[in-house]
Amino acid sequence: MVNLKYSTNRRKISEGVTVLHNLKKSETGLEYIETKVLEIESNKFFEGNTADQEVCIVILTGKATVVAGEKEFKHLGTRENVFEKIPTDSVYISINEKFKIVAETKSKIIICYSPAKEKRETRLIAASDNSIENRGIKNNKRLVHNILPDDVMIPENLLVVEVYTDSGNWSSYPPHKHDQNNLPEESLLEETYYHEMNPSQGFVFQRVYTDDLSLDETMTVENGDVVVVPKGYHPVGVPDGYDSYYLNIMAGPIRKWKFYNDPKHEWILKRKD
Numbered sequence: 001m002v003n004l005k006y007s008t009n010r011r012k013i014s015e016g017v018t019v020l021h022n023l024k025k026s027e028t029g030l031e032y033i034e035t036k037v038l039e040i041e042s043n044k045f046f047e048g049n050t051a052d053q054e055v056c057i058v059i060l061t062g063k064a065t066v067v068a069g070e071k072e073f074k075h076l077g078t079r080e081n082v083f084e085k086i087p088t089d090s091v092y093i094s095i096n097e098k099f100k101i102v103a104e105t106k107s108k109i110i111i112c113y114s115p116a117k118e119k120r121e122t123r124l125i126a127a128s129d130n131s132i133e134n135r136g137i138k139n140n141k142r143l144v145h146n147i148l149p150d151d152v153m154i155p156e157n158l159l160v161v162e163v164y165t166d167s168g169n170w171s172s173y174p175p176h177k178h179d180q181n182n183l184p185e186e187s188l189l190e191e192t193y194y195h196e197m198n199p200s201q202g203f204v205f206q207r208v209y210t211d212d213l214s215l216d217e218t219m220t221v222e223n224g225d226v227v228v229v230p231k232g233y234h235p236v237g238v239p240d241g242y243d244s245y246y247l248n249i250m251a252g253p254i255r256k257w258k259f260y261n262d263p264k265h266e267w268i269l270k271r272k273d
Contacts, residue, residue: 002029004208004217008224016044016103021226023192028228032157032190032251034113035226040064040103050097054116056125056148056160057099058090058247062107066091068099068122077107078127082245083198085164087130087145092154094120110194114251116156123154140268142171150257159189159250159257165204168240174268175207175233176259181252186260189252191229193236195221195244202242208234233262 006028011019020037034053038046040062048055057066059077066073068091076089093099095116101109125147133144145162148155165171181188197203200223209216210232221227227234238244250257261269 002215002217002230004228005219005221006226006228007222014044014046016041017046020224021194023226023228028230030190030192030228030230032114033192033249035192035194035249036111036113037194037226038101038109038111040101040107040109042103042105045100045102046109047098047100048111050093050095050099052095052115053113054095054120054155054158055093055099056090056112056155056158057093057101058110058112058147058160059088060108060110060247063104064107064109065102065104066099067102068093068097071122073124075104082162082196083243085143087127087132087162089127090125090147090160092120092123092125092148092158094118094122097122110247112158112160112249114155114157114249118156120154120156125154136173139169140173141166141169150255155255157251157255159248159255161248163246163248165236165238165244167238167243169238171236171238171244173235174265175235175262177231177233177262178250178257178259179231180260181254183254183256183258185258187252187254187256187258189250189257191234191248191250193227193229194247195223195225195227196246197223198243198245202239204239204242204244205237206234208232
């Protein structure tokens with residue numbers, strides 16, 4: 001059975017720096033995405049090297065400075081809790097760059113990685129640069145912060161978005177997929193979900209399944225879990241009393257998000273009641 005859900009695995013790697021997730025392609029089986037989630041105490045730092053990957057560093061909570069090459073971006077981060085539901089600051093860094101993240105206050109950071117070939121400009125993606133969308137109707141409503149959507153041509157491969165789904169609602173719904181390189185109908189994008197819940201003892205349900213059900217897993221996902229979507233449909237259901245947050249990383253051979261709805265459930269979009 002393929003492993004799609006990864007629970008927090010806290011590991012202290014240096015003074016004041018704890019890794020919550022370090023998901024490599026060799027572990028997940030993905031080809032285009034790696035994910036690292038860090039907690040960094042105030043005045044402590046993490047150093048890395050992009051090598052043959054591009055990265056997007058998202059300041060989930062707290063404040064931090066990011067140094068990459070000769071560029072320095074200070075006082076990044078806009079919130080103490082993701083459920084403040086305001087956009088945050090991020091930094092895009094291209095291949096073959098050393099970088100350093102210095103926490104100005106206790107911070108939680110997610111680093112999104114994807115293989116790349118082109119050398120591009122290191123860029124600040126300010127909170128104010130995020131486009132904000134309200135998607136869906138009835139019990140299919142969610143709030144989206146677009147950090148690196150497919151119409152922003154900063155990266156070579158990465159797509160990064162934040163999604164909020166309120167209590168009792170569904171997200172990534174009706175079930176859709178993007179696992180075929182068949183544009184303009186559908187694009188091939190792997191995906192990961194980093195989940196948080198409010199209150200934090202909550203949970204959501206996420207199903208990942210293919211048309212032939214050769215992959216069909218339904219998971220109870222808890223605060224801090226990461227779900228990997230190598231292929232297939234991947235809806236999320238949020239129980240009453242809890243709100244859901246997740247950060248999506250997507251990447252594939254072509255940087256275009258074009259999804260295909262499960263035809264058995266697409267009628268939901270056409271109902272008039």
